[in-house]
Amino acid sequence: MATETLTINEAAETTGWSPRMLRYIESIGLVVPERSPAGYRLFGAGELQRLRTLRELLNDHDVALGEVGFALRLRTEASLSDAVDAWLQARPVRPQGTTAADWLKREQAKHMRLLGLATGGSS
Amino acid sequence: MATETLTINEAAETTGWSPRMLRYIESIGLVVPERSPAGYRLFGAGELQRLRTLRELLNDHDVALGEVGFALRLRTEASLSDAVDAWLQARPVRPQGTTAADWLKREQAKHMRLLGLATGGSS
DNA sequence: CCGACCTTATCACGGTCGTGTCAATGTTGG
DNA sequence: CCAACATTGACACGACCGTGATAAGGTCGG
Known part of the structure; x- marks a missing residue:
């Protein structure tokens, strides 16, 4: 049978994050492992993968943990998302020639690309 | 002729932001006023409006200036947006019964709502 | 020409972020 | 049973955020 979960120290070892940071990352909701009956964190393959890709995300683009949390x-907070979108939408994006319609087209294309993975699949 | 622009102190007066904060808000790219030939900031009606709604945005939802900047x-940075979206997408949203397909449906609906303003219009 | 305004740059200060470390306590397995 | 591990909570520390204050200088209008 598979001992497919690692403890926090083992997870720290294989992901490069410190145990402290694994707890912190959990506290801001980014990677939340299951718990054993006694409350021990159990890191599965999925968690480990996401911890590694999280590190890449922070390195590659210049992003902070708190920003990913945001x-x-x-x-998750639709009302917040809508409010922020609305405010940004009302901005007159200084650089040249980016009309609202123009931007909407690109925005739409981007989401089509993302959603296409599911909507285009078998029914 | 319309003296339709305010100086930074006048803008500060009518928006409630301090002159210092108006410069700071500009430095993070949120509200960037035009400049006079001599380099004076010129706040138009649009800027003033957005400064006021910005304050509401921060008050109503619990958001920081830096987060709006993010x-x-x-x-504006599509590659960043894609990378963050991709990472978040790979998260197994702990709460009950939120399958990937399920979430995609809602996500799609939300953007339909937003994009509908343009796509649903006259063609 | 001069006072009132604008500009940028800098120091300061409390608050939060990211992170380590330590203490006090609970759990596990040989 | 006990050593090795886990848990939460706290203190600490450098770095940056949000904000004010102040300095050194440019611009404007009467």
């Missing part, structure tokens, strides 16, 4: 908030 | 970055 992106998550945008994802 | 949302702006998400809006």
Whole structure:
């Protein structure tokens, strides 16, 4: 049978995050492992993968943990997302020639790309 | 002729932001006024409006200036936006019964709502 | 020409973020 | 049973955020 979960120290070892940071990352809701009956964190393959890609995300683009946390908030709090979108929408994007319609087209294309993975699939 | 622009102190007066904060808000790209030939900031009606709604945005939802700045970055840096979206997408949203397909449906609906303003219009 | 305004740059200060470390306590397995 | 591990909570520390204040200088209008 598979001992498919790692303890926090083992997870720290294989992901490069410190145990302290694994707890912190959990506290801001980014990677939340299951718990054993006694309350021990159990890191599965999925968690480990996301911890590694999280590190890449922070390195590649210049993003902070709190900012990813905010992106998550945008994802889960629809009213917040709408309010922010509305405010940004009303901005006259200084650089040349980016009309509202123009931007909407690109925005739409982007989401089509993302959603297409599911909507275009088998029914 | 319309003296339709305010100086920074006047803008500060009518928006409630301090002159210092108006410069700071400009530095993070949120509200960027035009400049006079001599380099004076010129706040028009649009800027004033957005400064007021910005204050509401921060008060109503619990958001920081830097976070709105990050949302702006998400809006302008497509590669960043895609990377963050991809990472968040791979998260197994702990709460009950929220399957990936389920979430995609809602996500799609939300954007339909937003994009509908343009796509649903006259063609 | 001069006072009232604008500009940028800098120092300061409390608050939060990211992170380590330590203490006090609970759990596990040989 | 006990050593090795886990848990939460707290203190600490450098770095940056939000904000005010102040300095050194440019611009404007009467």
